[in-house]
Amino acid sequence: NVSMQHVQCRVCCCLHISQQEAILEDLRTDIPVHFNFLFSDSHVEVISGKLEGIYAWIGINFVLGKFQHAHNDGDAVVEVNVPGSDQQAALVRKRTAGVLDMGGVSTQIAFEVPKSVSFASPQQEEVAKNLLAEFNLGCDAHQTDHVYRVYVSTFLGFGGNAARQTYEESLIKNTTMQNKLLGQHVGETEKTPLLDPCLPTDLQDQIGTSEQKLHVLGTGDFDQCRLRLQPFLNRTNEPQTSLNGIFQPAIDYNNSQFFGFSEFYYCTEDVLRMGGDYNASKYAQAAKSYCATQWKTLRERFDSGLYASHADLHRLQYQCFKSAWMYEVLHSGFSFPPDYKNLKTAFLVYDKEVQWTLGAILFRTRFLPLRDIQQESLKGVHSHWRHSFSFVNNHYLFLVCFFIVLLSIILYMLRLRRIHRRAAQRCSPSSVPWLEDGLGSPTLPINL
Ligand SMILES: *[C@@H]1O[C@H](CO)[C@@H](O)[C@H](O)[C@H]1NC(C)=O
Numbered sequence: 001n002v003s004m005q006h007v008q009c010r011v012c013c014c015l016h017i018s019q020q021e022a023i024l025e026d027l028r029t030d031i032p033v034h035f036n037f038l039f040s041d042s043h044v045e046v047i048s049g050k051l052e053g054i055y056a057w058i059g060i061n062f063v064l065g066k067f068q069h070a071h072n073d074g075d076a077v078v079e080v081n082v083p084g085s086d087q088q089a090a091l092v093r094k095r096t097a098g099v100l101d102m103g104g105v106s107t108q109i110a111f112e113v114p115k116s117v118s119f120a121s122p123q124q125e126e127v128a129k130n131l132l133a134e135f136n137l138g139c140d141a142h143q144t145d146h147v148y149r150v151y152v153s154t155f156l157g158f159g160g161n162a163a164r165q166t167y168e169e170s171l172i173k174n175t176t177m178q179n180k181l182l183g184q185h186v187g188e189t190e191k192t193p194l195l196d197p198c199l200p201t202d203l204q205d206q207i208g209t210s211e212q213k214l215h216v217l218g219t220g221d222f223d224q225c226r227l228r229l230q231p232f233l234n235r236t237n238e239p240q241t242s243l244n245g246i247f248q249p250a251i252d253y254n255n256s257q258f259f260g261f262s263e264f265y266y267c268t269e270d271v272l273r274m275g276g277d278y279n280a281s282k283y284a285q286a287a288k289s290y291c292a293t294q295w296k297t298l299r300e301r302f303d304s305g306l307y308a309s310h311a312d313l314h315r316l317q318y319q320c321f322k323s324a325w326m327y328e329v330l331h332s333g334f335s336f337p338p339d340y341k342n343l344k345t346a347f348l349v350y351d352k353e354v355q356w357t358l359g360a361i362l363f364r365t366r367f368l369p370l371r372d373i374q375q376e377s378l379k380g381v382h383s384h385w386r387h388s389f390s391f392v393n394n395h396y397l398f399l400v401c402f403f404i405v406l407l408s409i410i411l412y413m414l415r416l417r418r419i420h421r422r423a424a425q426r427c428s429p430s431s432v433p434w435l436e437d438g439l440g441s442p443t444l445p446i447n448l
């Protein structure tokens with residue numbers, strides 16, 4: 001099945017266009033040299049954040065079996081107005097899972113929008129067009145049972161590390177300004193540190209560059225930290241919006257399911273050990289208690305191996321900040337109510353690390369079932385498959401020849417034994433004429 005192989009590489013979207021092109025050119029040259037699968041230049045491309053989100057959504061829902069028809073009574077279902085179909089009757093099918101993913105740099109949300117959406121303004125409609133994708137995962141374009149309308153939004157700068165960086169930059173800016181205005185010296189020395197509620201209690205640190213350095217001291221106040229972080233969500237008052245005032249269609253919080261990956265998992269599991277089913281009040285309680293703990297104590301716990309092996313000192317140091325950031329993004333940014341029951345934070349789905357590449361393969365090959373490939377090859381349209389068929393035929397030819405030769409040898413041996421027996425009966429051991437006879441006759445096996 002060589003032609004079905006796919007190679008997925010990840011090229012950072014932040015690279016300059018010319019750098020992207022250089023990498024792609026390199027791949028186009030080298031892949032055909034090192035791999036012998038079907039390859040054309042159009043097989044390498046840079047995909048958008050939106051497409052990556054859609055692929056991830058497809059991959060996860062495929063692994064969860066959400067695209068299957070047959071459902072048990074226990075399966076959650078949802079009523080869908082299939083996009084683009086003029087049927088008035090809504091379709092009832094398996095409810096798909098939404099995806100939340102917070103990396104170091106960006107945060108992404110993707111979920112199915114079962115009903116058609118209305119917009120607050122024409123501008124919002126314009127923005128929404130770029131955030132909603134409609135695609136058919138059925139076996140052919142006419143089947144509408146598997147047409148999905150999915151919302152995907154990526155927020156650059158809203159990942160855990162990027163958020164911390166933005167926060168520190170704003171601390172530096174504001175503190176320097178205030179120091180100038182009021183003639184203060186906050187953060188200039190270790191003795192007069194700037195207090196940061198988002199660092200664990202009594203953790204001393206320095207932030208900024210060598211030219212503009214600030215000494216900070218953690219006060220470990222989770223609630224205060226959350227308040228401080230709210231402006232960074234950059235929300236607006238417009239309805240149906242989330243982070244940065246970006247359009248987000250309503251989520252049915254009573255009938256939906258979400259999975260939280262990366263930072264959603266690390267924040268809940270690495271230190272707090274509550275990965276899996278997410279409970280906002282329990283999480284906030286645990287995060288609050290972590291923030292309030294003395295840094296010295298946290299270090300001791302770390303040294304005695306109390307935390308997950310994945311957790312390192314960086315995690316320990318920024319756990320308080322990140323847990324507050326995650327909480328705010330989830331509840332204030334994406335507007336999940338604090339009593340939301342259906343979020344699971346996860347690293348693996350059914351023991352598989354699901355990546356967008358799986359969704360990419362499923363999506364790219366959705367109209368390409370094997371039977372179509374075979375039909376094409378029978379028609380002789382596809383030279384590659386014809387080639388493989390003639391190769392198979394050669395195998396058969398070889399086997400037939402092999403068996404003819406084998407059969408001949410067996411028959412020859414049988415004949416030798418018969419002659420030998422007859423010769424033994426005649427009791428003439430001095431001469432062996434049959435031997436010379438047999439060897440001297442190259443056509444013997446076939447003449448049998
Ligand atoms: C905040 O949101 C506005 C749009 O609502 C956007 O123009 C601006 O760049 C955002 N600010 C940041 C820091 O992302």
Ligand SMILES: *[C@@H]1O[C@H](CO)[C@@H](O)[C@H](O)[C@H]1NC(C)=O
Nearest residue numbers: 279280281282338339340341
């Ligand atoms: C979360 O946990 C608390 C305390 O155990 C419990 O009272 C509450 O019902 C839980 N919330 C949800 C949404 O499950």
